Amino acid sequence: MAEGDLDAVLAIERTTLSPWSREMVAAELRCADGMRLVAEDGQAGGPIVGWCAARLVAPEAELLKIAVAEERRRQGIGAALLCHLCRVLGDAAIDELFLEVRGRNNPALAFYGRYGFTEIGRRPGYYSEPKDDALLLRRHLRQGSTNTLSCWGIS
Secondary structure: OOHHHHHHHHHHHOOOOOOOOHHHHHHHHHOOOEEEEEEEOOOOOOOEEEEEEEEEEOOEEEEEEEEEOHHHOOOOHHHHHHHHHHHHHHHOOOOEEEEEEEOOOHHHHHHHHHOOOEEEEEEEEEEOOOOEEEEEEEEEOOOOOOOOOOOOOOO
């Protein structure tokens, strides 16, 4: 993700349940210990249809955000972003990826469950508008980590 991708990412953000502001996304772009990826439609340089951001604190990382353009959801874009992120993190000697998700966000919980994330904790009343708990999820990424999974059979 580059500075020039900001407007496209913000257009996607406006359609999410917990949208990030321009300031939040711009700050994440400047974060030295962060990783940001975009998914482009078709060839490199095509319209941005998804994005994700993670923060690295070796040997762990936290997935901060993954979002796909509303009209392109349920087409495998989120899975492709997550798979690529997991590969890059594993190559960077990151053993585990953590995230938090709204407790009532059943589609997200099912998505992350399909890709090897397990619940390890709960933060009651963490989210507002609407009020909800945050569930903490974890996935092991690298060989030698407990519960290591391949990237869903894709090599």
